[in-house]
Amino acid sequence: MTKTLFPPLADGLEPGLVAPVAGAPGRRQASLGTHANFVYTSPAAAAAGAAFDPMAARVQRFALQSVARDILYHPDPKQRFRIETCLRARAFNQSVNVWKSEAFGTAHYSGLQTCGSVSACPVCAAKIGERRRAEVLSAMTVHESRGGNVHLLTLTAPHQRGDVLVDLLAQQSKALKRFWMDRKVKAVLAEMGYIGQIRAWEVTHGRKAARNNGWHPHFHILLFTGSGIDLACFSEAQRRDWASRLYLVWAKACEFAGLGIPSFEHGLRLDNGSKASAYVTKWGLEDELIKGYSKKGRDGNETPFDFLRAVLADKTDTQAAELFREFARAFKGKQQLGWSSGLKARLAVDEVSDGELAQRVEEEAVWLGQLTVDQWRDVLTVHARAVVLEIAARSGWQAVARYLDIIKGAHQGVQLDRDVLVEAREILLQWTG
Numbered sequence: 362m363t364k365t366l367f368p369p370l371a372d373g374l375e376p377g378l379v380a381p382v383a384g385a386p387g388r389r390q391a392s393l394g395t396h397a398n399f400v401y402t403s404p405a406a407a408a409a410g411a412a413f414d415p416m417a418a419r420v421q422r423f424a425l426q427s428v429a430r431d432i433l434y435h436p437d438p439k440q441r442f443r444i445e446t447c448l449r450a451r452a453f454n455q456s457v458n459v460w461k462s463e464a465f466g467t468a469h470y471s472g473l474q475t476c477g478s479v480s481a482c483p484v485c486a487a488k489i490g491e492r493r494r495a496e497v498l499s500a501m502t503v504h505e506s507r508g509g510n511v512h513l514l515t516l517t518a519p520h521q522r523g524d525v526l527v528d529l530l531a532q533q534s535k536a537l538k539r540f541w542m543d544r545k546v547k548a549v550l551a552e553m554g555y556i557g558q559i560r561a562w563e564v565t566h567g568r569k570a571a572r573n574n575g576w577h578p579h580f581h582i583l584l585f586t587g588s589g590i591d592l593a594c595f596s597e598a599q600r601r602d603w604a605s606r607l608y609l610v611w612a613k614a615c616e617f618a619g620l621g622i623p624s625f626e627h628g629l630r631l632d633n634g635s636k637a638s639a640y641v642t643k644w645g646l647e648d649e650l651i652k653g654y655s656k657k658g659r660d661g662n663e664t665p666f667d668f669l670r671a672v673l674a675d676k677t678d679t680q681a682a683e684l685f686r687e688f689a690r691a692f693k694g695k696q697q698l699g700w701s702s703g704l705k706a707r708l709a710v711d712e713v714s715d716g717e718l719a720q721r722v723e724e725e726a727v728w729l730g731q732l733t734v735d736q737w738r739d740v741l742t743v744h745a746r747a748v749v750l751e752i753a754a755r756s757g758w759q760a761v762a763r764y765l766d767i768i769k770g771a772h773q774g775v776q777l778d779r780d781v782l783v784e785a786r787e788i789l790l791q792w793t794g
Contacts, residue, residue: 416467416754418487423448423747425483425669432672432682433481433689442689443476448484449741450474452720457737459753459761460726468729468753470746477716480692483666485719492718493698497559497583500708504556509587510595512553515579515630516540516611519621522575526564527691529576529620536611536618537580543610549603554590557704559583561697566668566684570661577662585704595633604631665689730758736765738772743782752789760789 426444433442448470451457455472462468479486501511518533540546564578587595608629612622623629663671668685671678697715705712730753732740740749745768752760767785771777 415465416751419467419469419484420747420751422483422487423750424673425666427744428669428672429481429483429685429689432669432686442478442481442693443474444478444482446474447476447478447482448473448746451734451737457732459729459732459749459758461729461754462726464725466754468750469726470750475716475719477714477719478693479697479715480665480695481689483669485715486666486697488721489697489715489718492713492721496705496710497698500559500585500704500710501583503708504585507588508592509554509556509585510592510633512584512586512600513630513632514582514584514607515632516582517577517579517627517629518615518618518623520574520577522567522573524575526576526578526687530562530578530691532618532620533578533580536614536620539614539617540611543614545606546610549606550584550586552590552594553584553586553603554588556585556588556707557701558585559701559704560699562692562695564688564692565662565664567662568680568684569663585708600631600633604629607631729753730761732765735772736769739765739768739770742771743768743777745782748786752786752792755790756792760792763792764789 426447430444430447433444435441450473452472452474457470457472460469460471475485476482477485477489479489504511516537518536520529560580560582562578563581564576566576567573568575608625611629612625615628616622663681665685665688668681668688671681672685700710704710732749740746745764749761749764752764764785768777768782769775
């Protein structure tokens with residue numbers, strides 16, 4: 362008999378059930394779960410395409426993090442990713458606290474270990490990415506205030522369905538190194554008044570595209586230009602001339618690295634900061650750099666986090682899981698953005714590591730409460746990390762305390778009916794105390 366703690370919902374809505382993630386072989390599966398296995402969206406909101414909800418997006422990232430954790434699990438501790446303990450294990454000598462951002466209506470934890478991975482962890486990637494976004498914006502603003510401008514250079518190399526990602530990255534790195542060393546490139550940069558760059562790698566995969574060309578890693582590079590030269594020279598004709606000269610060098614560099622020769626149409630693009638492509642304009646020039654892992658692909662191409670969304674929706678999609686595993690291993694330890702030497706100091710941007718950014722508590726957040734060790738163990742046992750944050754953001758700490766009382770003893774083996782947990786979440790999200 363199902364135990365009922367709350368009366369049925371008045372509107373009769375039932376939470377939408379998302380298929381649980383299939384664990385890696387040899388991994389013990391939890392018997393309970395609310396986590397974001399249950400992500401509720403009202404039929405009316407789904408039909409109308411409700412406005413963006415920051416807290417709902419955060420809940421989704423927790424769900425994707427759990428998917429990534431299962432995919433990347435390895436029985437050998439030496440080969441595991443730090444996502445294994447990210448936002449699960451307590452930081453040394455720290456208590457688990459819950460905070461709320463009044464400005465955004467979101468809640469988050471402090472006192473937990475974070476992995477700081479922008480490639481493997483959707484939660485850390487989002488947090489780090491937004492802070493890197495602010496850095497890029499600040500750098501662009503400072504440079505432009507000094508009379509400079511910014512160009513966006515996109516470099517693409519040939520790729521095929523059978524390419525191994527780690528090998529493809531090595532070849533592209535080789536091509537890029539040769540490209541920057543070329544005297545013709547240096548001459549173009551001098552004409553542009555170049556002072557430095559911010560470089561990011563973006564990766565998509567074409568498994569669902571009309572023509573599947575496999576992995577498609579490419580570079581987005583912000584060129585900080587216009588220093589010490591007459592800005593009148595930045596005409597459309599001059600930009601095309603620079604692009605043509607740079608393409609010839611890039612084509613030879615790709616051939617040298619064993620990648621083949623890219624087409625003139627797709628191999629290199631040089632956009633003025635004010636006349637970037639429609640896609641860059643839509644997202645913003647800085648987003649083209651920092652959203653590479655998280656934004657959704659186009660025309661059937663998928664980003665690495667699209668693979669996680671695919672597995673969350675369909676646990677039998679083993680191809681998506683394997684592709685994400687290949688990506689995470691290839692990019693393990695790599696930074697999200699690469700700044701040329703001295704550029705941060707020149708543009709008054711502080712040096713802060715990804716790990717430090719992942720640990721930061723959101724600015725102007727309000728402390729709501731603290732979880733005991735046993736309470737946090739209960740939360741982990743029933744996979745309710747995101748549920749606690751949802752309730753905290755929407756209903757406050759008293760509602761969180763109510764939920765913690767419901768799941769009390771879970772880590773000690775107290776059996777809780779999953780339907781009861783779902784019902785408790787729904788009621789407490791609407792709870793007014």
